Structure formats: structure tokens, C-alpha cells
Amino acid sequence: GINTGEVVVRTIGNDLCMDYSAVGHAVGLAARMESLAAPGATLVTVHTYRFVHDSFQLAAKGAVKVKGVSSPLETYELLAPNASHSRLAVRATQGLSPLVGRAKELAYLHKLVARAASGQGQIVSLVGEAGVGKSRLLEELKTTLSSHHYLLIDGAAFPYGKTRAYLPWIEMFKRYCHISDQDDPHTYRDKLHGKLGTVNRSLQAYESVFLELLGVESQDPTIASLSAEARLQQLIRGTKQLIAAESQHQPVAFLLEDLQWLDTQSLDFLQSLTSTVAAFPVLL
Secondary structure: OEOOOOOEEEEEEEOOEEEEEEEOHHHHHHHHHHHHOOOOOOEEEHHHHHHHOOOEEEEEEEEEOOOOOOOOEEEEEEEEEOOOOOHHHHHHOOOOOOOOOOHHHHHHHHHHHHHHHOOOOEOOOOOOOOOOOHHHHHHHHHHHHHHOOOEEEEEEOOHHHHHOOOHHHHHHHHHHOOOOOOOOHHHHHHHHHHHHHHHOHHHHHHHHHHHHHOOOOOOOHHHHOOOHHHHHHHHHHHHHHHHHHHOOOOOEEEEEEOHHHOOHHHHHHHHHHHHHHOOOOEEO
16 A cells, blocks of 8 residues: 655664654555555555656546545556656656757767667767766657657666666566566567567577566476576577667667666676677667
């Protein structure tokens, strides 16, 4: 159960074992949502819904009478994140304020976009302190990529992702194949098989290793017998061939944010792809 509101936060325990507790009416409403939620489901109040409805898919579950609240409270079931992975991307759908003071940087990126589209693959790194506008610069760049008919595949690393190998690449690959977290393993297979077949049927030879990356058992005995290193090399080969095949149809852009939070395996995977970029119309 999730609710949003003001609470009082206090410490519990001593210096050796310090914990925190939040108290107040908002906490009581969250507990009430938990008691009403079906097993495995998440229920949120209208107070939370107002903040997150642009970022998540939610289903209205109707109003409920809650102790301490004079009128019935609207509730919603949390289903899944929306396709946009960042708050800025969500805000962009509603309209952003004009970009100021980045003409030089944006002009340079436009030059790289044109160069990559002509077949000279490009790798660019945006570096700066938090809050200076790196994400906003990428958001502006998406318009230029669209005008050059790029296939855009974007994603981000997260602080909690360091403990899970390849998480940013997995999420990007799901979006590329239009796979939802609510899809069952059979749907994963169908969507992946269809996507690879549409690009180039020869890519279906890598279907098993891509399924394993997505967390679905491939039921392929040849994959199960491979060592972790051999499986990684097959995954890299398949990804390189996929990039090469896609770039024959249109230029490809990978936008990956917050590299400082990449897990070691994802970083190694990124570095393995850099040698591929130069030979194709790809912007990384």
C-alpha cells in the first residue's frame, strides 16, 4: 500500500542500532491500502496518483470508506511503469521551458548526428556535475534524431542496478522488442522471435541467448552447457549483428544515462560494443 502526505519521522533505538519510524495519518492510509490490496498487488491512494499518473500505468479501483476520512477515498492499482524511464521524458510530453545557453553543445551534437547518419559511427560522452542539464540536452537531441529518421533506443543506469548484471541493457532490449514486465514467458518468446525475424531472420540463431538475458529459460541445451564467458561472447556477437542489421534500414542511436551507476558487466558490455560503432551509422 502506498500513500503520499506529511508525516512525523522519529528515531528509534540508540547509536549502535538506529532506526526510523514515520507516524501520522498518511501512514495510516498507506496501511489501509495494504490491507485492501489483493495478494501480489499494490494499491495507491488518490494523493499518490496525482504525483505519479504520468510515470506509471494505474487502474482505478473505485472509492473506499476509510476511518478518519470524511468522504470516500479514490484508490488505484499500480500496474507498471510507463515507457518513459525518466522524469524529464515524462515532463517533455507536457512541454518543457525553452533551452537556454547550450547552443554550442547542441550544435556539436547535431554535427555528430549528421556524421553518424552518413555512415561514420560516433561515440560521444556528456560529462558534468549533477543538475547542469545533461538529460535536458539529450531530450533536445531526440528531436534532431527523429528528423534524421534514427531508430532511438534509450535507457539509464540506476543506483540499485549495481547489484544486477546488465539491468540497463535488459530494459533497453525490452523496449526495443516492445516487451512489458506484465508479459508472460510465452509472450516474451513471441515478441523476441517476431522482432528478430523482422530485422533479419539470421538473427534468430541468437534467440536463446537473448531470452536468457531477459530472464526467460531458453530450454536450449547448447546454451545451458556454455560457460558464463562463452555465453557473454555469444551475446556480444548477437548484439553486434543486430546493430549491423538494424543500421542497414536506418541509423541507430543509443542514449544511455548515468554511466556512473553501471554494474561491471554492463560496462564491459558497453566497451565491447564500441569497436562496432565506427563501421555503421550508429550514434552512441
